[in-house]
Amino acid sequence: MQIEFNAKKRELQGTSASRRLRRANRVPGILYGGPDKPQPIDIDHNELYQHLRKEAFHSSVLTANVEGAKQMCLLRDVQWHAYRQIILHVDFQRIDAAHKIHQKVPLHFVNADIAPGVKTQGGMVQHVLTELDVSCLPKDLPSFIEVDLKDLDIGQSVHISQLAIPAGVEIAHHGEGDPVVATVIIRGKADAAEATEAAAAAEASAAATAASLEKKAAPAAPAEKTEKK
CATH class of the missing domain: 2.170.120.20 (Ribosomal protein L25, C-terminal domain)
Incomplete structure (x- = not known):
């Protein structure tokens, strides 16, 4: 399967530059590997998001079209926002057709x-x-x-x-x-195994709660008095 995505060279780097890109609906990324030095890139968020929804994008040989220069690569890492469907950063690795x-x-x-x-x-x-x-x-x-x-x-x-x-x-x-x-x-057997695991987890949680309550209820040890000579 041939999957191609478009990217631009990214000149400015750093936290502030990345934030400006994200506000412009662009995703900062990196294209690394091979004899060439790593190339910072940025990609349209919506285009990348639609690609990432497809299973094949995660396991296929991809073609990165960086301002007209096409390079084969593999998706290596994607960083997502903690609770929103926003891509924060993406890594691609260049590959060579002659090497495994x-x-x-x-x-x-x-x-x-x-x-x-x-x-x-x-x-x-x-x-x-x-x-x-x-x-x-x-x-x-x-x-x-x-x-x-x-x-x-x-x-x-x-x-x-x-x-x-x-x-x-x-x-x-x-x-x-x-x-x-x-x-x-x-x-x-599968249902029984799941029930056993759930019961064990509940028992462990109850024991931890009881231990915590017991610790809170225990009276504080009296302070030792220093004997005056």
């Missing part, structure tokens, strides 16, 4: 509704992983990796080794073994 990149790719789970463990056995799908770290050339980067659940019975799982990985893509898994991606569990 590392990127997290989302997992798309399909056919859960027809899995025997769900459809006829009353189970539910538990997603253990929702994304995978992959290594590949930019041209081979997939927008997502599909996880087919159609054959799962209760108690069965899909592991990383069972996924259909596109050609040219390697899973950059750093742990040991063959991690579970998704599994079908008994719905009652």
Whole structure:
């Protein structure tokens, strides 16, 4: 998927300059990496906001059009306002078509509704992983990796080794073994586990409250009197 966004070179830097940009509906950012020095940029807030609503923008190779000069890059970081839907800053990393990149790719789970463990056995799908770290050339980067659940019975799982990985893509898994991606569990057990966790949390909260009240109610220790000689 080809996704391109427009940006301008940002000459003025610092807190005051960034505030002025945000008041003008622009988002300050940085484009770094590769042989060139980091380039401060700013982007139209509405354009960037609409891009960020799309899953593919977070995991695809992007094209930054900086005043007519186009560069391939990856989204690396987004800073949001604490409680408003306002983007404060964004980071992009330049990439080279001839060198492999590392990127997290989302997992798309399909056919859960027809899995025997769900459809006829009353189970539910538990997603253990929702994304995978992959290594590949930019041209081979997939927008997502599909996880087919159609054959799962209760108690069965899909592991990383069972996924259909596109050609040219390697899973950059750093742990040991063959991690579970998704599994079908008994719905009652899931509800019981959630209830147990909630009860434990409530018990811990009640104990903390009781301890706090007891501490407040305890009389203060009398001050020791100094004996005069």
